[in-house]
């Protein structure tokens with residue numbers, strides 16, 4: 001497969017952008033090759049600038065649950081654009097989108113639209129701190145909640161560790177207000193609450209982790225978080241930027257029946273256009289400006305194009321669509337797993353609905369420690385072999401593969417054929 005034009009553009013991109021990219025993982029660093037440049041997306045496929053076609057399992061990192069350039073979304077966006085691309089003022093599409101969110105997420109009584117997941121999590125934390133008049137945040141190792149200072153910290157050793165900055169430029173004091181705890185380890189969370197409970201404003205969690213690869217919550221974990229937050233007067237925040245509208249119409253909270261105080265949404269909510277949202281209990285949300293004293297604003301917030309794409313997307317997500325995503329994804333998982341087992345390749349596939357991760361070299365991944373034991377060299381070889389055979393996976397061992405409604409049995413079969421060849425080649 002030739003990638004001459006991609007390579008040429010890559011050289012040019014490096015002259016203009018830091019590391020050639022506008023978001024780090026796009027640089028393909030952990031898989032040791034140059035990125036491909038995309039010419040266009042069509043349904044389940046992306047086509048690069050050299051004319052190579054790939055079955056796309058990145059789907060823009062989750063938003064494209066209907067695949068690329070779905071005609072109804074394209075039409076909705078074009079129609080909206082014809083009426084102006086931004087007003088910085090109130091309009092009806094915001095209300096239409098909000099109605100759809102609240103119908104699917106009954107825990108959301110009031111919400112605020114923003115432009116990215118990062119903006120939503122950052123603002124939700126400020127609001128939680130304002131509401132509780134407390135400063136500490138509990139998050140989980142291997143969880144990702146965007147790039148605001150409070151979240152760029154990780155645990156050192158110990159069960160519950162005050163964060164140290166994970167990125168240069170993060171103020172130590174900001175990181176130190178974040179407690180990092182292992183995912184799926186409710187007794188560690190309990191110990192943090194026993195020590196610091198009166199100071200904890202909120203627990204923020206991906207109810208199905210997606211940023212250390214897919215890691216589902218173990219039985220009782222989310223319920224345990226709910227109980228501890230209730231006992232200590234802290235807020236429970238579900239970051240459903242990936243899982244919202246992905247694992248069910250009403251996200252992970254519908255699937256597991258645990259009700260958070262606040263929910264973060266993004267990705268699918270904007271149907272591939274930039275958006276984020278945070279919402280929750282009226283009493284909490286009412287503390288936001290202009291009603292209350294917690295400030296947050298945005299020039300492009302509630303953008304009509306993003307709202308139009310979001311509405312069109314949510315309206316197409318029927319129960320039947322989720323059933324077919326589930327059966328197709330289950331088929332993919334079972335076939336990959338069987339083929340790996342047959343070849344004696346140690347692995348585990350974690351999957352919830354249409355989000356899945358294949359970890360090489362480990363048999364169980366329940367937290368970040370387990371995920372880090374996965375064989376990243378094997379993944380890099382596999383990634384390159386799959387790319388060469390027309391399958392575009394996320395260029396990191398710790399990401400999800402997303403199946404979209406545009407994927408069919410045909411794409412699954414082609415993926416499996418590529419997988420067999422790739423395994424034989426590496």
Ligand code: PMP
Pocket residue numbers: 061115116117118119121144145146147206210211239240241242266267276
């Ligand atoms: N939360 C989660 C769970 C995410 O996966 C992401 C991004 N992948 C974010 C927050 C940040 O969203 P954004 O990239 O839109 O800022």
